[in-house]
Amino acid sequence: MEGLTDREITLILDTAESFREVSERSIKKVPTLRGRTIINFFHEPSTRTRISFEIAAKRMSADGINFSKSGSSFSKGETLLDTVRNLQAMNADLIVMRHAVPGACKLIAEHLDASVINAGDGAHEHPTQALLDILTMRQHIGDVKGKTVVIVGDIAFSRVARSNIFALITMGARVIVSGPPTLIPVEIEKMGVEVSYNLDRVIPEADVIMILRIQLERQGKIFLPSLREYARLYCLTPERLQRASRTAIVMHPGPINRGIEIDPRVADGESSVILNQVSNGVAVRMALLFLLAGRREMNQNH
Amino acid sequence: MTDLLLKNGRIIDPVNSRDEVGDILVRKGRIAGVGADLTPGKSCQTIDVSGKWCVPGLVDMHVHLREPGREDKETIESGCRAAVAGGFTSIACMPNTNPVNDCQAVTRFILEKAASAPARVYPVAAITQGLEGRRLTDMAELIDSGAVAFSDDGRCVTNTDHLRRALDYVRMFDGLIIEHCEDPVLSEGGAMREGYVCTTLGLPPIPSLAEEIMVARDIRVAEYTGGRLHIAHVSSRESVRLLQEARQRGIRVTAEVTPHHLFLTDDAVRSFDTHTKMNPPLGSQADRDALEDALISGVIDCIASDHAPHTVQEKMVEYTDAPNGVIGLETTLPLVMTRLVHTRKMTPVRMVEVLSVSPARILGIDAGTLSEEARADITVIDPERLWIVDPARFQSKSRNTPFGGLSLRGSCVMTIMDGSIVFQIEES
Numbered sequence: 001m002e003g004l005t006d007r008e009i010t011l012i013l014d015t016a017e018s019f020r021e022v023s024e025r026s027i028k029k030v031p032t033l034r035g036r037t038i039i040n041f042f043h044e045p046s047t048r049t050r051i052s053f054e055i056a057a058k059r060m061s062a063d064g065i066n067f068s069k070s071g072s073s074f075s076k077g078e079t080l081l082d083t084v085r086n087l088q089a090m091n092a093d094l095i096v097m098r099h100a101v102p103g104a105c106k107l108i109a110e111h112l113d114a115s116v117i118n119a120g121d122g123a124h125e126h127p128t129q130a131l132l133d134i135l136t137m138r139q140h141i142g143d144v145k146g147k148t149v150v151i152v153g154d155i156a157f158s159r160v161a162r163s164n165i166f167a168l169i170t171m172g173a174r175v176i177v178s179g180p181p182t183l184i185p186v187e188i189e190k191m192g193v194e195v196s197y198n199l200d201r202v203i204p205e206a207d208v209i210m211i212l213r214i215q216l217e218r219q220g221k222i223f224l225p226s227l228r229e230y231a232r233l234y235c236l237t238p239e240r241l242q243r244a245s246r247t248a249i250v251m252h253p254g255p256i257n258r259g260i261e262i263d264p265r266v267a268d269g270e271s272s273v274i275l276n277q278v279s280n281g282v283a284v285r286m287a288l289l290f291l292l293a294g295r296r297e298m299n300q301n302h
Numbered sequence: 303m304t305d306l307l308l309k310n311g312r313i314i315d316p317v318n319s320r321d322e323v324g325d326i327l328v329r330k331g332r333i334a335g336v337g338a339d340l341t342p343g344k345s346c347q348t349i350d351v352s353g354k355w356c357v358p359g360l361v362d363m364h365v366h367l368r369e370p371g372r373e374d375k376e377t378i379e380s381g382c383r384a385a386v387a388g389g390f391t392s393i394a395c396m397p398n399t400n401p402v403n404d405c406q407a408v409t410r411f412i413l414e415k416a417a418s419a420p421a422r423v424y425p426v427a428a429i430t431q432g433l434e435g436r437r438l439t440d441m442a443e444l445i446d447s448g449a450v451a452f453s454d455d456g457r458c459v460t461n462t463d464h465l466r467r468a469l470d471y472v473r474m475f476d477g478l479i480i481e482h483c484e485d486p487v488l489s490e491g492g493a494m495r496e497g498y499v500c501t502t503l504g505l506p507p508i509p510s511l512a513e514e515i516m517v518a519r520d521i522r523v524a525e526y527t528g529g530r531l532h533i534a535h536v537s538s539r540e541s542v543r544l545l546q547e548a549r550q551r552g553i554r555v556t557a558e559v560t561p562h563h564l565f566l567t568d569d570a571v572r573s574f575d576t577h578t579k580m581n582p583p584l585g586s587q588a589d590r591d592a593l594e595d596a597l598i599s600g601v602i603d604c605i606a607s608d609h610a611p612h613t614v615q616e617k618m619v620e621y622t623d624a625p626n627g628v629i630g631l632e633t634t635l636p637l638v639m640t641r642l643v644h645t646r647k648m649t650p651v652r653m654v655e656v657l658s659v660s661p662a663r664i665l666g667i668d669a670g671t672l673s674e675e676a677r678a679d680i681t682v683i684d685p686e687r688l689w690i691v692d693p694a695r696f697q698s699k700s701r702n703t704p705f706g707g708l709s710l711r712g713s714c715v716m717t718i719m720d721g722s723i724v725f726q727i728e729e730s
Contacts (some may be wrong), residue, residue, distance in 0.1 A: 002502065079619055101620035102504045103574030122622075123504030162504055185507070187498035219491050219506060 001127045001166040009167055013135050015287035016280070022059055023282055033062035036293045039092045041084070042068040042119070043099040048254055048278065049119050049128070053096050056285035062293065065092075084108045094293045097121075115292040123157045128288065129253055130163035132281040133210070134171065136273050139280070140249050141207050145172035148205050152178045152234055153212035153261055156185045156223070160253045161212060165191050176202050179234060182223040199234050203243045210251045211236050214261045227260050237263040241271060249273045305329045306721060307342045311351035311682065314654050315358060317671040321651055326356055328678040331721035336672055349716075351682055357654045358670050359391030359679030359719065361661040362631060364455070364480075364534055364558060364606035367393075367423070370411060371400030376611040376699050378412060381631070382419035384609070384698035386725040388632040389714030391421055391679040392662065392669045393609075396455040397428040404428035404439045406447040413448050420717075420724040422679075424450040424667055426480060429468050435461055438468060445475055450665045453480035455534055456581075458516050460486060462523065469529025478664065480532045483516035483541070484582065493622045495537075495583040499568040505621065508583050510538040517541045521548045524555050532664055533557040535608050537582035539592035546601045556664050558606040559593050561634045565641055566590075566704060576617045576624035577704040580610070597656060598648055604660040607634045611700030629698050633705050635681075636689055639712030643685075682716035687727075689713050 001009075022030055038057045042050050050066065057064035080099075087095055096117045097105050102124030109116040120126040137144050149168055155161045155177045168175050169192040176194045177184060184195055196202045203209065214234075216227055224230050236250065250262075250271045258264045267274060306328040313336060314321050325340040326333060342348050362385065368376040376384075378395075385393050395412065397403035403412065409425045416423035427449035431437045433456065441452060452468065459465040459481065469479055492508030494500050500507045517533055521544060524531035536542065536557045548555050562580060567590050570578040578584060585593075596602040610627025617624050638657065642648040648656075658681075662670030668677055691708045693701040717725035 079615070081618060099620070101622045103621045106574050107620065121504075123506075125504070157504075159504060162502065185501035186496055188501050190498045191502060221491070 001125060001130050001163040004167065004170065006170055009131070009134070009171060012131055012284070012287055012291065013138060015291060016131070016135050016283040019286040019290070020280070020283040022286065023279070028059050029061060030059065031061045032290055032294050033057070033060040036062040036093045037091060038062045038064045038094045038096065038289065038293065039087050040064060040066045041087065041095055041097045042066070043097065043104070044069070044120070046098050046120070048281070049098065052278070052281040053119065053285050056282050056289055059282070060286055060289055062289065080104065080108065081111055084112060088112050088114050094289065117288055117292065120159050123159050123162070125163045126159040127163050128281065128284055129160050130167045132277055132284040133164055133251060133253070134167055135280045135284055136251065136277045137208055137249070139276065140273055141247065144168060146174070147207040148174045148176065149208040149210060150176045150178055150202050150206040151210045151212065152199060152236065153214050154183045155179055155188065155212070156183045157218050158212050164210065165193055169193070176205070178202055180224065180230070200240060200243065203240060204245070206244050206248050208249055208251060209236060209244065211262045212253065213255060213257060231260050235259070235261055235263060236266050238265050238269070241266055251277055253277070305334070305343055305346035306678070306718070307340060307346050307348045308351045308356055308680070308682070309348055311354050311356035313356045313672065314650050315672040316651050316655050316659050318673055320672070326672065326680065328718070328721045331678055333672055333674055333676050333678050335674060353684070353686070354715065355650065355683040355685055356672070357681050357683060358658045358672050359681050359717070360389045360635065360657045361392045361665070361667070361669050362390045362607050362609065362634070363394040363604065363661040363665055365393045365395050365609040365631065366398065366611065366627070367395040368399060368611055369415065370408070374699070375613055378415040378423060379419050380697065380699045381609070382416065382421035382423065384629070384631040384696060385421040386717040386719065387697045387714070389635045389681040389683065389717055390631060391681065391717060391719045392424060392667060393421055393631070394424040394426050394450060394665055396426050396453060398433060398456045402428050402432050404431050404433070406440070406443050409444055409447040409449050420719065422669070422719070424665060426451045426453050426455070428452065429454045429459055429479065430464060433457055435459060435464060438464065438471065441471060441477065442475060445477060450667060451478040451480050451532070453482065453534065455480065455482045458482050458484045458486065462519065465520065466523050466527060469523055469527040469531060473527070473529050476530060478530050478532055478666070480534050481516070481520050482534050483513045483520060485512045485515050488512035488515070492583070493579065494571050495568045495585050497568055497586050499571055503571065505571070510540060510585065510589070513538055513582050514540045514544065517544050521553055521555055525551070525553045528554070531555045535560050535563065535582055535606070536593065536602060537563045537585050537589060539589045542592045542596045542601060545596070549601060556603045558604050558661070559597055559602050560606060560608045561630050561637050562628055562704060563593055564590065564597065564605070565637055570704060574621050575704065576619065576621055577628055577702055579621060579624050579626055580608070580628055581626040594642070594647065598652065603664060604656045605634060605638065606661065607631055611698060612702045614701060617702050628702050628704055629696070629700050630703070632696050632698060633691055633703060635683070636710035636713040637705065639683070639685060640710045644711055678718060678721040680718040681714055682718070683712060684715045685712045687711070687713050687715060
């Protein structure tokens with residue numbers, strides 16, 4: 001999301017709005033991308049994002065092929081670039097890639113003619129997640145400009161946090177990140193966000209509370225004394241949520257650790273838009289497939 | 303061997319406090335005279351070097367030649383050709399080859415190979431056997447075989463007792479310990495310097511603390527033992543402060559800085575170009591500024607390239623998977639000329655100190671001066687020569703430079719070793 005302008009983000013979101021209707025029809029299919037080949041290349045485990053891209057491709061009538069690290073040629077020691085060049089040689093129009101290393105999607109995009117969608121590169125970015133998040137915010141609280149979004153938890157290892165910060169700051173929102181100092185990366189204030197280690201203090205200001213998944217261990221290092229202590233300080237409970245505005249919405253990119261970062265009563269409660277996020281994910285991905293693969297086709301024809 | 307007369311060059315020789323236009327006469331591989339209007343003897347080749355600078359052959363005290371073991375990346379021969387193309391007549395090579403240079407057989411192998419190469423090679427032997435941090439090498443024997451210093455470069459001597467014994471032991475022959483300062487626990491898994499850019503990119507961070515904590519420890523151990531310590535590739539502002547304090551207190555510690563830490567910052571990593579991945583990692587602007595100031599003021603003694611060849615395929619991978627390091631022998635001088643000398647941040651005399659006099663003195667090798675009777679190792683620099691860095695034309699076997707495509711001003715046009723021309727730019 002870094003580098004995308006307000007106008008570009010708005011174009012994608014507006015396009016996604018128009019595709020949301022397709023998913024609500026009884027026959028959920030448009031012929032827009034008939035004959036296009038889209039490869040979902042997941043180099044890291046993912047359920048939600050992979051299925052979301054897969055459904056998006058099917059609803060656009062594209063031929064989608066899924067392929068993940070296991071069962072691929074990686075065991076033979078083939079490099080990432082060689083693998084994706086092979087995919088391109090089979091005339092893939094678009095490659096959706098999830099990879100554990102920041103910059104991996106940029107690396108392949110620089111060496112391929114096919115379009116590349118970053119479906120998450122390490123702790124760097126997860127642009128489609130940020131887009132579906134902002135689409136969900138727009139739906140529930142209107143224009144995000146001037147609104148306050150509190151992002152809670154593991155900011156350091158979160159691509160969701162980074163992409164949301166880039167996009168939300170660009171769109172004029174106010175962003176507060178909240179979590180223990182060990183999970184707040186250095187100098188993050190320079191990205192334009194505020195930092196608070198005290199969730200209770202900032203909750204009343206929130207229009208959106210975005211909870212991130214928490215893990216005790218990251219890259220072999222321990223950043224927290226215990227999940228129990230984390231929950232005591234940062235778990236979004238009904239009591240904590242009571243301090244928020246009644247119109248505030250609760251979001252989570254999933255998968256949820258119930259009872260650790262979010263109380264089940266909140267996850268399933270009235271403020272929660274977690275499943276709307278998932279629905280919007282399909283619309284956003286349809287929009288991106290259209291804008292990248294569909295538009296190119298139109299340009300070639302004219 | 304014919305005599306050589308370099309006419310009308312600007313002779314910059316800090317050891318003799320000389321910076322003036324004049325001639326240099328070379329006879330039998332030695333400097334026979336320096337002064338105005340020297341006359342050539344019989345069978346003497348006269349070269350007009352007016353407008354050029356004549357300086358003592360440059361010295362790079364931190365180079366990886368990869369031989370033995372990884373001759374696909376570099377050999378002693380190709381590394382030496384790269385050296386003289388960049389103006390370096392003397393280079394010290396690090397011991398992290400395969401096998402490691404931890405015994406006299408490997409040291410002698412390197413020297414034998416280097417005997418026919420166009421530059422002088424000074425082997426740095428390992429501090430610990432196999433770089434494994436368990437047992438010290440046979441240091442006295444290694445010195446007798448031709449090693450000039452000891453280092454486990456690439457790794458830090460993390461066991462403080464080993465470092466203490468090494469610094470103690472080498473005092474018997476006034477040996478030099480070169481330390482790669484890095485706490486491997488703090489840096490574990492990291493790919494770039496912790497800081498704002500790292501925060502935006504989500505790459506695993508290496509805190510500058512990993513270097514600083516070892517610089518502080520090493521300085522204290524050097525003070526305690528009285529052993530001679532040299533800090534390799536200093537990269538952070540706080541390390542500079544520790545060095546400054548140590549020198550004020552008279553502790554025997556010297557330090558080097560690399561061209562990439564002088565001329566790049568972590569901002570370059572935004573490209574995810576693996577040619578920005580090295581260890582120590584590129585620092586912040588504040589780090590860079592502090593390194594430059596320290597080099598100019600003398601807190602840092604010299605520039606060393608940390609020339610680290612890697613194959614194209616090894617670098618064409620995901621950022622965290624790429625090996626650390628970049629090559630530098632052929633770009634160091636033009637970068638220093640362009641970014642420090644032509645900008646008037648550094649005098650030409652200081653440039654010769656940091657690229658020749660100081661590293662020669664630290665290593666204790668016969669180089670770094672144009673005194674009469676000294677070995678005739680001379681680098682001729684055209685300060686105005688415009689040059690675009692084209693990795694495809696490097697003498698090095700490797701291409702891994704972050705400076706490809708840059709336009710630079712000032713470079714070596716002729717390199718003389720032992721009175722013979724070993725490198726020359728063909729004028730078109």
